[in-house]
Structure formats: C-alpha cells, structure tokens
Amino acid sequence: MANPIIQLEDLTKSYGELKAVDGLNLTVYQGEIFGLLGPNGAGKSTTILMMLGLTEPTSGTVRVCGIDSTRQPIAVKKKVGYLPDDIGFYEDLTGLENLLYTAFLNRISGQEAYDRAMSLLKRVGLGQAAEQKAGTYSRGMRQRLGLADVLIKNPEVIILDEPTLGIDPEGVRELLDLIQQLSCDEGITVLLSSHHLHQVQQICDRVGLFVKGRLLAEGDIDQLSQQLFKEEPYAIQARVSDMTDGLIDRLKQLDGVKQVACEKDMLDIRCARDLTADISRIVVESGVDLHHLTQKQYGLDEIYHRYFEGGA
Amino acid sequence: MKNLFDRRDQRPIHPFWVMVQKEISDQIRSWRYLILLGIVVLTCIGSLYTAMMSIRDAVATDETLKSFVFLKLFTVSDPEGTLPPFITFIGFLGPLLGIGLGFDAVNSERNRGTLSRIMAQPIHRDYVINAKFTALLIVISISIFALGFLVMGMGLLAIGIPPTPEEFLRILFFLILSIFYIAFWLNLAILFSVRFRQPATSALASIAVWLFFSVFYSMIVRVIAKAMYPAQATTAGEILSYQKFIQVLFRFSPSQLFSEATTTLLTPSVRTLGPLTMEQIYGAIPSPLPLGQSLILIWPHWTGLIAATMICFAISYVWFMRQEIRSR
16 A cells, blocks of 8 residues: 555646646555545546646646656556546447457557457446447446446556446446456556545545645545544434423533534434433433434535535 | 458557558548548549540640640530539539548547547547548548549540550649648648537538638639729739739639649640730740649649648647647
C-alpha cells in the first residue's frame, strides 16, 4: 500500500475566472480502490482528464506511475486505462472488432489481441454478444464492453468516470463486483469517480470528498466520519409510542448527550459516548413504550450532507 | 470488415495505419460514399455520351490545329449544350464529393463519444486528424483515378483512337489536379467539422462556401467590374491593368483556379490565360502548346490550390490540437 501510483500536487485548472480544480493534493496507492466523490460539476472529470494528459493543468503537477502526465501523456496512456463517463463505440462494428481496434492502437499483435479480446469479453459476460454490432448493445452491456476495452491494454491503473451512470441496480452490482474482482485478482489500482454514495461506499478502500474543485476530506469511511463527527460520534434512533416534553428534557440532561431532535415519534439523539442502554432505561422509566432503538452508523450520506450543510 | 480486423497471423502495424485503414473501410462501406460516387459516375457517363455524339463535328471544325482528339472526350459538349463536358462536371461535383466525405469527420466522433476513448489510447493526438485526412485523400484519389481511367477506357472503345503519350500525360495531370481541388474542399469540410459540434451545421457551412464560390462570387466580381470600368481610359495600359485586376479578383475563387487550370491542360490550343495585345499575337503561329509550357502556364494555379488546401488543414489542425477532449 505504501507505493504511490497517482500523485497530484497543488493541481489547479482554471477556465477563465472559474477554477474547476483548485490546489488539489491527492495520493492514490498501489492496489487500492479510490473513490472520488462529489456532486456534478465538482471538477472530477477535469481532474481525470489532467491525469491522462488530455488537458493541461494551469499549475501544479500530475504524476501517474511516476511519469509526468502533462509532459509524457503517451507513456502514461500506455499504463492507464480510462473509461469516460459516456463511452461510445463504433456502432457498425461488433463488440469484438471494437476491442480489437483498441488493441491494435496499443500495438498488440494479431493473435494475442484476438485471444485477449475474447477472454475479456467472456470475463465481462459478453462472450455471447461478441459478434453482435455494438449499436445493438444495451447501456449495461456498453459499460461492460467499456470495461473490457479499458482492460485490453493490460493497465496498471484504471480510471473510471461515473461507471455506474444510467445502469439498473442489478447491472450496477455486477459491474462493481467485477471492478472489485479485478482489483483483488490482478492488483490493478482503481480510481473511480461518482456521485452515488452507496456504490462508492460498497467497494472503495478510500474516498476523497470533492466539492467545487477542492478536496475537502479523504480517508476510509470510518476516518471520514471521525473527522466530521468528532463531537458526536454516536447517533441513536429511537421510536416511542408517546412523545412528551418531559422525556426530551430528561434525555437532554443525560451526561454525554449533545443533541436531541424529534420528529413525530422518532427520536434522533447524538451523543459523545455509547448511551444506548441509558437511553432505553430513561424511556421505559418515563412510562412510554419503546418500539425501536438503533445505533446508526454514519454512512456517506450523512458525511455528504454534513459537508453541504457546512457550506463547503 | 472481417478482413480488416482478422489479422491473427499478421504482425502488428503502426497505430496510425490502423486508423487510416479503419477510416477507409468505414468510408467505402458507407451509403453516403456510394450515393456520392453514384452521382459522379452517372454524370460522367452522361457527359461521355454527349462527347461521343458530338466529337465528330468538333474534330472537323478545328482541323487547323493538330487535333488532340482523345482530349476532346473530356472537354466537348454537344452544340445545343444539353449536357456540360466532363471537366465541368468534375469542377462542379468534385467539391460535393469532398464536402460529403469530410463534413462530419471530427464532430461525429465527438458526438458518438468515441473520440475520448480513442484519445485515451497511447497515440499522438494529431493522429486522429491526420489519419482522417490521409484516409479520405486516399479514397478520393482512388475514386478519381478509377473514374478517369474508366472514361478513358470507354472512350477508347467507342472512338477507337488511342491517346498519344502526351494526351495520356495531360489527362494524368488533370486527374491529379482534380484530386488537389477536391482535397481543398475536403479540408474546408474538415475545418468546419472541427469548428462546429453539429454535423448538419458543418455540412451547411461547407455547402454555403461552395455555393458562394460557384454561383455568387462571379456575380459579385462582375458587379465590381462594371462599377470600375474605366470609361475614360486613354491608353491600352489602363485597360490592360483593369483587365488584370478583375482577373485577379476572379482567381480568388478556387473553382476559377481549377477551371482555368483544367482548360489549359486539356485544351493545348490555349496559349495564355491573360489578355494579349495585338503585338504579342502578331506573328504567333497558332499551334498547340507543348505539355511543359501548359504546365508552366498553370503553375501559379497549382500553387494557389495547394496553398489553400494547406491553410485549411493547418487551421483545422491547430484548432483540433487546442480543443479539449471532453466526452460528448
């Protein structure tokens, strides 16, 4: 894990007045799956384009596999596979031919290209559709063909820009499984951008939160929630039969409780320590029925909301 | 497509040529190319037919010159003028061929989302536009040569007089000139395809330029000529310089350059393209120009056409290199 593959230092890209990417520092290590998370227009795609040398940064450096992307884009593109967010194929060529074309552009020889294309098509579940025209493929099939297209050059790193966009839930699950397998089996470093929190949460080792061209926080989900919810690491939800002001007051007086919010019959309690037992006792003692009590894990949802509430 | 991609037993070729091959096969399999070629072939057959009908009269009328009978196949139309000759057709439809092949060269790739995928492969960025240009130029060259030789062959069968080596060379130069001329329009279309996102817009823009030069430009020049006519001209020199100025204006149009150059090539009796004074004509023997002299006469035209082509290509190259490759 200690071997850095993608290093961004002080990366800035301006379009006139607008700073699409603003002083970005980021390191992605070998073999990990890194999720670049942010709303639309946060500068994720621009960052990815700079990693591939398709766009020149206004200032700062990008190094991928130790190579400067801005100066030697060809060398970088040999090692990096890139799946654009809205991938297109030559529709009157078959899936196999589209893959072979990419292989030839990567100077892979005939027999090898053919074998690799076929095995990749089988791997992404398109073995049956190899001879079909790419124009007839469904959205999910196109994304899977895209993944095969990225892998045909045997990359060390793959960069996926919104890979799950517009695919049905089952397709998303398959695609994410596939990505995870690749990362495990072949040790490929994966960087994927998304605005879908749950998907990123499922497969990413680490996540970077990206808003308005800036990286607000990075780390795994636990680290992120610790960073964000330092004061109130525990959230407890309780459903009670009858809400009284007295109950809320008593809860607020409990040592360690930071905040109590209620909505209809749901209580949302933030506290510094694990107070689940105390809370249940208080609820029962005050003569109210307790229907439901859970300790909530902070997911990316909360993390995400936090940041946008905090005004980024 | 099988042959193109089934190269299991072959050595890898350079990515640039892979792209060129793919582009060529895309073009010649497209309906658009077949339609364009169909139009051109039909008109050529039509003009060949009229040429054969009227070639007898044409030869008889200018017996004074060493008659280049075979060249007449390309230049003669019937006296009633129902169908124009071959060179007029090429001058008129050639641009359409170039525009038709080039107008969506870059923007269709962009719209299909294939451009960003190709750009993510380890190839130089200019391969894309260079490969397109090379491939389309190859397609055009093959079509024009095939067409030219087809007309020659059919003419040979019909009139039974073989071309002299000089005639053959003249036709060869004419075909090469046609390719340059079409390449100019091709590059103009590529230029617009880089500039405009929508293929329809770039097609319209190219066709607008084509119509402007083939229809409106000569009208405008005539209006200017009328306004500037030196009514009080006293010396021949004034009239001569006026004539020259108008001719220069005309020659800004690529179609004018092409038609002057082809006429000179295929009609050896054309001795000059500018005005002649009586002194110059006096004592001149009305004989056809040798090929070398014809070529020298139209050397500026060649240069002009090639320069215009290069300028278009250079601009589209620079624009393309500066454009950001976003997906769609």
